[in-house]
Structures are given as C-alpha cells and as structure tokens.
Amino acid sequence: MTPAGAWTKAFAALLAAAIVIPVLAVAPLAFSEQSFLQLPPQDWSVRWWGVFFGDASWIRALLTSLEVAALSCLLSVTTGTSAALGLLRLGPRMRALATGLFLGPMVAPVIVLAVGLYALARSLGLVGSTIGLVLAHTMLALPYVVLNVGVSVAGLDPRLALAASGLGASPWRVFRTVTLPSILPGMLGGGIFAFVTSFDEVVLAVFLAGPSVKTLPVRIWEEVRVEYTPVVAVAATIMIILAVIGSAMGRLVTRRTA
Amino acid sequence: MNAAGRQRAMRVAVAALLLTPAMAIIALGFVAPLIRLAILSFSSPAGPLAAYRELATVxxxxxxxxxxxxxxxxxxxxxxxxxxxxxxxxxxxxxxxxxxxxxxxxxxxxxxxxxxxxxxxxxxxxxxxxxxxxxxxxxxxxxxxxxxxxxxxxxxxxxxxxxxxxxxxxxxxxxxxxxxxxxxxxxxxxxxxxxxxxxxxxxxxxxxxxxxxxxxxxxxxxxxxxxxxxxxxxxxxxxxxxxxxxxxxxxxxxxxxxxxxxxxxxxxxxxxxxxxxxxxxxxx
CATH class of the missing domain: 1.10.3720.10 (MetI-like)
Structure with a gap:
C-alpha cells in the first residue's frame, strides 16, 4: 500500500485524539477548585481528593470494588484454567458445544443478564451479598479467561507432559513443572482482564448491589444520575488510573509471551 | 473393556472433572437466570402471553x-x-x-x-x-x-x-x-x-x-x-x-x-x- 501522505497522517492523528481525549477529559476535573463540573477547570486544587478520602462511603465503595474484583479474578482464573485444560481433552464436537456455552455471557445483552440475575438473586436472598456479585462477575469474565488460557494451552506440546509422566512424574508434578509454566502468561493475561472487567462493571453491580455492597461504579452511577460534584471526577480518575495500570500490566504479560 | 477404551473413558472423566467448576458457574450465573426470566415472562396474571401481547400492541x-x-x-x-x-x-x-x-x-x-x-x-x-x-x-x-x-x-x-x-x-x-x-x-x-x-x-x-x-x-x-x-x-x-x-x-x-x-x-x-x-x- 502507498505510504501515508500528510492528509492521511493528519486524519489518523485527529481521530486518535478524538478517541483518547474524551476518555481522559474527566481527569483534569478531579483537580478542579470549583464545586461544579465544567471543562476546562478555572483553578486547580486537590481538595476533592481530600473530600473523597475523607468520606467513609466512597472509601467503602473503593474497597468493595477491589474485594469483588480480586475474588472474581481468583475464581475465574482457577475455574477458567481448569475448564481450558478440560476442553483440550474433549472431542471436537463436544469441545465446540462447551466453548459455545462459555461464550454465551459475551453475546447476551448485559441488561438481560442483570435482570435475570436480579430475579434469581432475589429468590435466593443473594441481593446485596458479596458472593452474589462475585459469582456474577466471574461468569462475565470466564469467557475471556477460557479463551486466553485456551490459546496458551493450544500451543502446548502434549509430548512434553507425556515424557514427564513417562519419566515417573505424578500428574500434579506434571502440571506444576510442565503445564503451569507454559500457560502462566495466558492465566495472568486472563486474570488481569477479569480483574479490570469486574472493577469496571456497572450494570450487573447496580442490580445486585442492594444497599450493602455498593462498588465504586455503583456509587458513581447513583451520583451521576442525580447531581454531581467533582468528587465523582475523583472517583472516575481513580478508575482510569487502575485501568491504565491494568492495561500496562497486560501489555507486559503479552510481550513476554511473544 | 479393552485398554484403549479404558483410557478413553478415563480421559473423558478427567475432562468432565476439570470442566465442572466453570460449568457450575455458567449454569448458576448464566443459564439459570435466563430460564428464570423465560418462566417469569409467561407468568402474567392476565394469561401466559399477556406480557408479550402488551409489548407488541402498546x-x-x-x-x-x-x-x-x-x-x-x-x-x-x-x-x-x-x-x-x-x-x-x-x-x-x-x-x-x-x-x-x-x-x-x-x-x-x-x-x-x-x-x-x-x-x-x-x-x-x-x-x-x-x-x-x-x-x-x-x-x-x-x-x-x-x-x-x-x-x-x-x-x-x-x-x-x-x-x-x-x-x-x-x-x-x-x-x-x-x-x-x-x-x-x-x-x-x-x-x-x-x-x-x-x-x-x-x-x-x-x-x-x-x-x-x-x-x-x-x-x-x-x-x-x-x-x-x-x-x-x-x-x-x-x-x-x-x-x-x-x-x-x-x-x-x-x-x-x-x-x-x-x-x-x-x-x-x-x-x-x-x-x-x-x-x-x-x-x-
């Protein structure tokens, strides 16, 4: 293809800016002096960070988010890795069927999942429980973990495991010394994605939160729908910072495998 | 059962065991809610199809x-x-x-x-x-x-x-x-x-x-x-x-x-x- 001329470059740069700037536009407002939100801020200060970290309900929301994200990450990586190893042992037809089931949460509209989970959680008394939200977020993250680990599992030479067990290694030792090191990048990548997915997720959380397990996105959602102050911008900025750390870690993990 | 058959059965059993935890989460968090919704959608007091009829006509x-x-x-x-x-x-x-x-x-x-x-x-x-x-x-x-x-x-x-x-x-x-x-x-x-x-x-x-x-x-x-x-x-x-x-x-x-x-x-x-x-x- 012909190399880019000045117009093409300008077009790409302009569009890239139009994609990134709106994402980050909220961050300067977290350092605004005013008590209303307007872009760009007139005076700068960190007083809204003080308000955020001085408010027990915001702190609790942040901690709840981190707890739910960590638990869903752990649960989806363990069950997802196990599932990816299981899929490998199935025949092609069963594998396609099972994979299809795992991909289901990716294609179902999230509001349908939210309402269905809410209906089920109500009858089980799980609304407003950490375990309910963790299960919901694990379900949402599972497809990504299964796919991610699946890719590294597919690259695994089955003869290695066979050789190890032929040399007398127990199944657990084969897993620990042969399988695990080669699928670890896939697990880490899937785990980071699962963590961020849970930390970012708002719709399932709004329906399942109840008054007791409000995550950071749930608090932001509630504030934004009524009247918002720069504290919301601080909360949003914290979410951006965490997401950027997650994406940087994700890149690091994938670069190592490549 | 011959040796090859036993090995195959063993393989399927291991696969099932490995898949069970994730499948349980999908069953509870994805399949069950959808079934619950399907049942609820036919449970209108005005008749099983009343909710759908209302959606289609209003x-x-x-x-x-x-x-x-x-x-x-x-x-x-x-x-x-x-x-x-x-x-x-x-x-x-x-x-x-x-x-x-x-x-x-x-x-x-x-x-x-x-x-x-x-x-x-x-x-x-x-x-x-x-x-x-x-x-x-x-x-x-x-x-x-x-x-x-x-x-x-x-x-x-x-x-x-x-x-x-x-x-x-x-x-x-x-x-x-x-x-x-x-x-x-x-x-x-x-x-x-x-x-x-x-x-x-x-x-x-x-x-x-x-x-x-x-x-x-x-x-x-x-x-x-x-x-x-x-x-x-x-x-x-x-x-x-x-x-x-x-x-x-x-x-x-x-x-x-x-x-x-x-x-x-x-x-x-x-x-x-x-x-x-x-x-x-x-x-x-």
Missing part, C-alpha cells in the same frame, strides 16, 4: 423498539465507516506512528464505559467544550442541544463501539497480501478500482464481523443511552430497567428481556451465515 413500546433499532443502525453504520477509514489510514502509517494510533484505539477498551460516558456528559453540555468550540468556529450561533438528546447518545455510543469496529477490520486488512494491491495498480487499475475490486472484497469478512459486533452491542446498550439520552431516546434496555425498578412489573420486564435476547440471537444467527461465530471472540 404504541409507546413499539416506539421504543423502533428507537432501539434506528439507534443501533445509525451507530453501527457510523462506527463501520469511521472504523474502515481509520483502518485504511493505519495500514499506510509507518510502524512507529501505527503503534501509537493503535494504542489510542485500544486504550478505551480498558476504561469503564461508565467513566467514558460521564466524560461525554461533561463534553456535550450546553456550555461544554464542544459547544464552545463550535461557537468559536462560527459554525453555530446558539449552543446545540447535544446532551440528553439523540446526537449525544449517538456520539457517545460510536465512541464506545469504535474499537470493536476497528479491530476486526484492521485484522482483515493486515491479512491482505500487499503484492495483490501492487499488482492491481501495476496492471493499470485506478485506486478506486483497486479499492472496489481488491481491497473491499478481501476485507469483507472483517467488515461483517465488525458490523455484527457493533450492531449486537448497540442493541443491548444500557449505560450510555441512559445517561446521555433524553426522554424520547428510550431504548429497550432502559424500558426493561424501568419495568423492574419503577413499575415493578416482572412479567413485562422478563418478556422485554426475552425479546431483546431473541433479537441478539437473530443477529448472531444471521451473521453466522457470513461470519463464523468464533470470529466474534477474536475481538475480545
């Missing part, structure tokens, strides 16, 4: 359905057009610039839709930066009503969906052998002809995947239209939310959910004729 609901489809169509076409243009530009950029622009494209995928939508609320405001920018350029005299109106929802949704359009299109374009394009040009085809007869057919699968993805996601979008839209921009997902949280009408909420799910499945089924469903996962 004018307000039909308008909402039309809104949802129109919005999904507008947003998908816009995302596809912009995504295709940017993918073509990406192909022609030098490697260094390409990496930077590509990083800009995927960065938003990591950031919560809620945060991105909140940003747009501030940008689209009556006195927000976009309106002031347009006024400064002399394009408008009065601030445009962007927020809590259709343009705001459309802009916000295109912004969220753009990466899902760009990734499959760019992947398809980068699989094209550049020698084909050189050959086409070398044999005297104009740039338009090369585009129409070589580039477009060879990227068709990527375009189809992108179209499926953007349309599917925009049908079920909730956060962005709920925050950026006005009363006349109600989509089916917002309707479901109001059935649950305001009208407390579970049969109606469940029937609307089943309708939305059926629409999503129809899109996947239709797309499956052109795009293998597994291609949808390439984007994730």
């Amino acid at each position: 004018d307000v609901y039909r308008v909402v359905l039309r809104n949802t489809l129109v919005l999904a169509l507008v947003v998908s076409v816009a995302s596809l057009a912009i995504g295709f243009a940017l993918s073509l530009a990406l192909m022609r950029l030098e490697a260094g610039w390409r990496a930077i622009v590509f990083a800009c494209v995927v960065l938003p995928l990591w950031i919560s839709v809620l945060v991105r939508t909140f940003s747009w609320m501030l940008i689209l405001e009556r006195n927000g930066p976009l309106n002031r920018f347009l006024a400064a350029l002399g394009i408008v005299d009065q601030p445009l009503p962007l927020l809590f109106a259709f343009p705001g929802v459309a802009i916000g949704m295109v912004h969220v969906l753009l990466p899902y359009a760009i990734l499959p299109i760019y992947a398809a374009l980068s699989r094209i052998d550049p020698a084909l394009l050189r050959a086409s040009g070398g044999l005297g085809a104009s740039r338009v002809t090369t585009f129409r007869r070589v580039l477009l057919p060879l990227s068709a699968r990527g375009l189809a995947t992108a179209a499926t993805f953007t349309f599917l996601l925009s049908l079920g979008f909730f956060v962005t239209p709920a925050l950026l839209g006005g009363p006349s921009d109600t989509t089916i997902s917002m309707l479901i939310d109001s059935f649950v949280n305001e009208r407390l009408d579970w049969p109606l909420a469940a029937a609307a959910s089943m309708t939305l799910l059926a629409m999503a499945l129809a899109v996947i089924g239709l797309a499956g004729r052109f795009v293998p469903v597994s291609a949808l996962s390439e984007v994730g």
Whole structure:
C-alpha cells in the first residue's frame, strides 16, 4: 500500500485524539477548585481528593470494588484454567458445544443478564451479598479467561507432559513443572482482564448491589444520575488510573509471551 | 473393556472433572437466570402471553423498539465507516506512528464505559467544550442541544463501539497480501478500482464481523443511552430497567428481556451465515 501522505497522517492523528481525549477529559476535573463540573477547570486544587478520602462511603465503595474484583479474578482464573485444560481433552464436537456455552455471557445483552440475575438473586436472598456479585462477575469474565488460557494451552506440546509422566512424574508434578509454566502468561493475561472487567462493571453491580455492597461504579452511577460534584471526577480518575495500570500490566504479560 | 477404551473413558472423566467448576458457574450465573426470566415472562396474571401481547400492541413500546433499532443502525453504520477509514489510514502509517494510533484505539477498551460516558456528559453540555468550540468556529450561533438528546447518545455510543469496529477490520486488512494491491495498480487499475475490486472484497469478512459486533452491542446498550439520552431516546434496555425498578412489573420486564435476547440471537444467527461465530471472540 502507498505510504501515508500528510492528509492521511493528519486524519489518523485527529481521530486518535478524538478517541483518547474524551476518555481522559474527566481527569483534569478531579483537580478542579470549583464545586461544579465544567471543562476546562478555572483553578486547580486537590481538595476533592481530600473530600473523597475523607468520606467513609466512597472509601467503602473503593474497597468493595477491589474485594469483588480480586475474588472474581481468583475464581475465574482457577475455574477458567481448569475448564481450558478440560476442553483440550474433549472431542471436537463436544469441545465446540462447551466453548459455545462459555461464550454465551459475551453475546447476551448485559441488561438481560442483570435482570435475570436480579430475579434469581432475589429468590435466593443473594441481593446485596458479596458472593452474589462475585459469582456474577466471574461468569462475565470466564469467557475471556477460557479463551486466553485456551490459546496458551493450544500451543502446548502434549509430548512434553507425556515424557514427564513417562519419566515417573505424578500428574500434579506434571502440571506444576510442565503445564503451569507454559500457560502462566495466558492465566495472568486472563486474570488481569477479569480483574479490570469486574472493577469496571456497572450494570450487573447496580442490580445486585442492594444497599450493602455498593462498588465504586455503583456509587458513581447513583451520583451521576442525580447531581454531581467533582468528587465523582475523583472517583472516575481513580478508575482510569487502575485501568491504565491494568492495561500496562497486560501489555507486559503479552510481550513476554511473544 | 479393552485398554484403549479404558483410557478413553478415563480421559473423558478427567475432562468432565476439570470442566465442572466453570460449568457450575455458567449454569448458576448464566443459564439459570435466563430460564428464570423465560418462566417469569409467561407468568402474567392476565394469561401466559399477556406480557408479550402488551409489548407488541402498546404504541409507546413499539416506539421504543423502533428507537432501539434506528439507534443501533445509525451507530453501527457510523462506527463501520469511521472504523474502515481509520483502518485504511493505519495500514499506510509507518510502524512507529501505527503503534501509537493503535494504542489510542485500544486504550478505551480498558476504561469503564461508565467513566467514558460521564466524560461525554461533561463534553456535550450546553456550555461544554464542544459547544464552545463550535461557537468559536462560527459554525453555530446558539449552543446545540447535544446532551440528553439523540446526537449525544449517538456520539457517545460510536465512541464506545469504535474499537470493536476497528479491530476486526484492521485484522482483515493486515491479512491482505500487499503484492495483490501492487499488482492491481501495476496492471493499470485506478485506486478506486483497486479499492472496489481488491481491497473491499478481501476485507469483507472483517467488515461483517465488525458490523455484527457493533450492531449486537448497540442493541443491548444500557449505560450510555441512559445517561446521555433524553426522554424520547428510550431504548429497550432502559424500558426493561424501568419495568423492574419503577413499575415493578416482572412479567413485562422478563418478556422485554426475552425479546431483546431473541433479537441478539437473530443477529448472531444471521451473521453466522457470513461470519463464523468464533470470529466474534477474536475481538475480545
């Protein structure tokens, strides 16, 4: 293809800016002096960070988010890795069927999942429980973990495991010394994605939160729908910072495998 | 049972054991809620099909359905057009610039839709930066009503969906052998002809995947239209939310959910004729 001329470059740069700037536009407002939100801020200060970290309900929301994200990450990586190893042992037809089931949460509209989970959680008394939200977020993250680990599992030479067990290694030792090191990048990548997915997720959380397990996105959602102050911008900025750390870690993990 | 058969049975048993925990989560968190909704949708006191009948006959609901489809169509076409243009530009950029622009494209995928939508609320405001920018350029005299109106929802949704359009299109374009394009040009085809007869057919699968993805996601979008839209921009997902949280009408909420799910499945089924469903996962 012909190399880019000045117009093409300008077009790409302009569009890239139009994609990134709106994402980050909220961050300067977290350092605004005013008590209303307007872009760009007139005076700068960190007083809204003080308000955020001085408010027990915001702190609790942040901690709840981190707890739910960590638990869903752990649960989806363990069950997802196990599932990816299981899929490998199935025949092609069963594998396609099972994979299809795992991909289901990716294609179902999230509001349908939210309402269905809410209906089920109500009858089980799980609304407003950490375990309910963790299960919901694990379900949402599972497809990504299964796919991610699946890719590294597919690259695994089955003869290695066979050789190890032929040399007398127990199944657990084969897993620990042969399988695990080669699928670890896939697990880490899937785990980071699962963590961020849970930390970012708002719709399932709004329906399942109840008054007791409000995550950071749930608090932001509630504030934004009524009247918002720069504290919301601080909360949003914290979410951006965490997401950027997650994406940087994700890149690091994938670069190592490549 | 012979040794080979025993080994096979053993293998299947191990596979089942490894799959059980994840399957249990999918059964409890995905299958069971959908079954519960299906049952609820037929449980209206006025008769099993009453909720569906109400959805199909009440004018307000039909308008909402039309809104949802129109919005999904507008947003998908816009995302596809912009995504295709940017993918073509990406192909022609030098490697260094390409990496930077590509990083800009995927960065938003990591950031919560809620945060991105909140940003747009501030940008689209009556006195927000976009309106002031347009006024400064002399394009408008009065601030445009962007927020809590259709343009705001459309802009916000295109912004969220753009990466899902760009990734499959760019992947398809980068699989094209550049020698084909050189050959086409070398044999005297104009740039338009090369585009129409070589580039477009060879990227068709990527375009189809992108179209499926953007349309599917925009049908079920909730956060962005709920925050950026006005009363006349109600989509089916917002309707479901109001059935649950305001009208407390579970049969109606469940029937609307089943309708939305059926629409999503129809899109996947239709797309499956052109795009293998597994291609949808390439984007994730």
